[in-house]
Amino acid sequence: MKKVILITGASAGMGKEMAKELLKDGYVVYGAARRLEKMDDIKKLGVKVLAMDVTDQDAMVAGIDTIIKAEGHIDVLINNAGFGSYGAIEDVSMTDARYQLEVNVIGAARLTQLVLPHMRKQRNGRIINISSIGGKVSMPLGGWYHASKFALEALSDALRNEVKRFGIDVVVIEPGGVKSDWSEIASNHMAKASGDSAYSDFAAQFDMVRKKAEVNNAEPIVIVNLVRKAIATKIPKTRYHGGYMAGLVLFLRKMLPDRAMDNMLMSQLK
DSSP: OOOEEEEEESSSSEEEEEEEHHTTTTTTEEESOOOGGGGGGHHHHHOOEOOOTTHHHHHHHHHHHHHHHHHHHOOOEEEOOOOOOOOOOOTTOOOHHHHHIIIIHHHHHHHOOOOOOHHHHOEEEEEEEOOOGGGGGTTTTHHHHHHHHHHHHHHHHHHHHHHGTTEEEEEEEEEEESSHHHHHHHHHHHHHHTTTTTTTTHHHHHHHHHHHHGGOBBOOOHHHHHHHHHHSSOOOEEEEEBBBHHHHHHHHHSSSOOOHHHHHHHHTTT
């Protein structure tokens, strides 16, 4: 029986690459995103597409019901949908802050709730949460994004120990720099929030450093291959990381005290 996989955020970037590559591997792949037309290309390849906004309760329920009715089971949920919204904490509106958390944390948690009864019944399943090295290290001007990823990491740790007895694994993927539209979107939000504020000079410097660094970003296949391992391995690791600077940043976070880490991060913004 082929494993059935649901990938959120499948209309672009890593999510779309995951859908293409996992389909090649022989899985039954469902790709979910808000805009179906953005997934026409992967639909033609054989990915089964679903219109799903992870802030819309009814859309999520309908999506899982569709999969269960068609396939009878769901084996892997990849919570990939998410976005980055940057800006100084003082500047970002509470509306924007809540939306960041709603997409990156609450949506993933609700979808997880919806698939778990089916996985428990099967006594088998895998939840793969796409976090970030930004779920371990917090940069200035990214407070709400980092808050969402720190929260996703914490939820994953709690969930892992709750569902282990049902034969369900929980895996966190922590990408570093990966080629996508993510950083541009985050930067545009930062310019809107802090471009004319007391933090405007800081935001401008941050954006300059970002543009210089992103030329080194890894191709999405690097993260896709980590997801492949997380699915295929009998006993997966609790975390996998990859992409530009991922290993080094996570190592430094583990080894350095807070003040030293602060100094190291701020030295990159001068």
